Amino acid sequence: MQQKQLGLLSLMAAVVGTIVGGAAFNLPSDMAAVAGSGPVILAWVITGIGMLALALVFQNLSLRKPELSGGIYSYARAGFGPFIGFNSAWGYWIASILGIVAFVTLFFQTLSYFFPVFGEGDNLPSLVGGILFVLLFHWLVARGIREAAIINVLTTVAKLIPIVLFLLIVLFAFERDVFTADLWGEGSFSWKAVGQQVKDTMLVTLWAFVGIEGAIVLSGRAKRVKDVGVATIVGLIGTLAIYLLISVLSTGILSQAELAALPEPSMAYVLKAVVGPWGAVLIVIGLMVSITGGMLSWYLVTVEIPYVAAKDGVFPTRFAQVNQNGTPIASLWWSTIITLAFVGIVYVSASTYQKVYSMASVAILIPYLLSALYQLKLVLTRETYLNDGRKTRDLWISLFATGYSLWTLYAAGLSYLLLVSVVYGVGLVMYLWVQRRQGRAALGKWDWIVVGLIVVAALAAISNGLV
Template identity: 50%
Template sequence: MEDNKLVEDNELSENNKLGLFSLIALVIGSMIGGGAFSLPGDMAKGASAGAIIIGWLITGIGMIALAFVYQNLSMKRPDLNGGIYSYAKAGFGDYMGFNSAWGYWLSALIGNVSYLVMMFGAVGYFFPVFGKGNNLASVVCASIMLWLIQGLILKGVKQAAIVNVITTIAKLVPIFLFVIIAIIMFKVNIFTLDFWGGSTPSLGGVVAQVKSTMLVTLWVFIGIEGAVVVSGRAKRRSDVGKATVIGLVGTLVIYILITLLSLGIMNRARLSGLDTPSMAYVLESVVGKWGAIVINLGLVISLLGATLGWTLLAAEIPYIAAKDGMFPKVFAKENKNGSAVNSLWITNILVEISLILTLFSSSTYQILYSIASGAILIPYFLSALFGLKFELMSKEENGRTKNIIIASVATIYTAWLVYAAGLKYVLLETILFAIGIVAFTIASKENNSNKKKNYIFLSYEKVIALIFLVAGIVAVVMLATGKLSIS
């Protein structure tokens, strides 16, 4: 009987594994949320066409380098199934691994609140009762959507991934329609008008414009690590790296086309003044009202898919970390379908609380979101840095120099992203990491009870924790006294 049960469990586990197409859809679905539909206006606000091209070139090089780092690590370190969390832990110790998982988790769950608010704000285009997505009707419907998604994931990651594939395809249809029509309607004379922004002094020089452009691209690629995070659920390890690179390159091409083609339909000044989602109004200007309707429908579907994808990722990281002894044990429980049941419940309860906060205090929610959104950049930097460290210490000569160069580019780029997010946000994020000290202490005590250790932090980790604690307290005091703001 025991042997039969073991076979059944193995078959169930195999049935819940994700193939290449599902992994690609998870990467694309996680990256393409609401930001893609606002790119034309967001980019045009701070840069001309020439600067935007340079910005995309730099971003493309940096993100492709990061994707190759993930691909390389997924092949050479198949034992690290937690992706960005595992890389930080393997490279820089338990506490930094925990902080990587902690920051990523809170970023993901609060980001989901943003997706839900944006989703019903988009629905408000068709049904004004939902307003901008943060009134009572929106919160009630968003809550229903949240728990329906939870129910789907609890039935198994494979089932949720299938739905994610469907929503990813559905969101790409209006985007491809936009691209095709934009190619047909593209006007070179509009695109080349004030190409470097010289006649618009308020934009500043080319360098300032490029920085403005890259501050927009900073956020639209979050989700590149989607396949890496769920690598433990992949049918084939090699698919993880392939999905990351294919998903990244495909998304990059889509973003570049959306941005540059829009500049050939409307001049920069008009684009910068469009409401969100600006893509809808660009298409409406050439085909009429139905263009805006199609894009807004695409936005709703896109945000639904992004919410599903990020709910999967948000639950997966603490689940993997708990199984590894880095998060409290409560997060490690699975249900009979192999879903991270407790991690999912805890994550979505916190999402629900944050969602309700939008009813009473949009500023409180904005503070939470601003703190968490920047924290996700830390795991990216630690992943790239580990990739560089791994190659420098590797004795394998084949391709080593190339991999070191790629990892160096990814490390420099991700370090710049942390800097570009702003020192103010780095200070705010120390609040998040200071709170994490409690969770790390609980997890360490649970884990150390089996290993007979008499310490929680290593010497250098005590210094890091103290810095987080002091800086976090300072940040809270500065917020309370108005000396630090998120505006």
């Protein structure tokens, strides 16, 4: 039985700690690379509405289905069966691992500000450092979920300090003329150009919010079920305000072209343009603290998903093993091994931070979409909605969340969808193996359609040289 160890503060730290990682510190250049000030604002409005809808879906499901303590994985399984539930768990697990790898890459790329030997975070010194970095967090989580959560609260507070200072300083240095010069990007205003710019920002804004479900995944360890939803909504609103201010205020300091050309972390160079070198040092240190906290949050969430899935029989049973500290130790070890393998792949392929986080974002969209569809299913079947006046409200929320997830998958582009399908294809092999060992019927008639889509997409990715 899981220990009910986490209170509201720890759950809020899990949400904010997972969301506010490295993405916040590179928003100025990531957004300016594809959009002007106006489309950036529109992108955050769309993402804010979409993510608020998803957060309300997570909150609502945590209250209506408190017995589903695996959160985002459990919703897919309860709504659409073991095979779809497995794919949600598998996709979320791999996406979380890719998120950790993205943090490792960005950490050593940032560290090169002080120690140039680390280059772009994809060379041999970064590989060695990344391996040691990952093993450090493995050790921390192995000591116990509660102890790791306490450290996460401290790092979450520490990472917010330089961000708040950045916002205060840049607010007073904001120049309206600079902001309006690139309001709608290059050329004159047109809805087509603005729409394309907004579309091109979707993976950036999504990555900035990946982790919103952090408290949901850890709901089985929450002291009070109601705290899960509160932590999710408060974390979302606070983070949205931070992201919007970072993106908009930066466009009042440097032009779009200047922001797009900034190295990572771009926030450091924006502040440097206002106050000098000490501003860059402050942000670089803040980013390193942020990545440290983000890594810990991601690790907490990453090891939980296979553990819960194993208890339900869709992952190998060994993933349900825990150590004397209550940590899912088998899940932790496999998560670490796969993470280290991906760190090595980044070194060999010289993949960028942006490419890794884009893959993670697309992979995690599937579990998001399935959660929204499960909420929609509950409304349409009236399950838990007998004599409940909130049916219409929740119908609209689930439709918004579903629409946002589908729109973002479209905006991601075909290449990333095909690439991620290979990941799901590997998971298919493991699922069939587990079901065979347990003597269960592996697939239903509708499941075969999903299998066909995964296999065709994976083969297309391989034949087009995307892998």
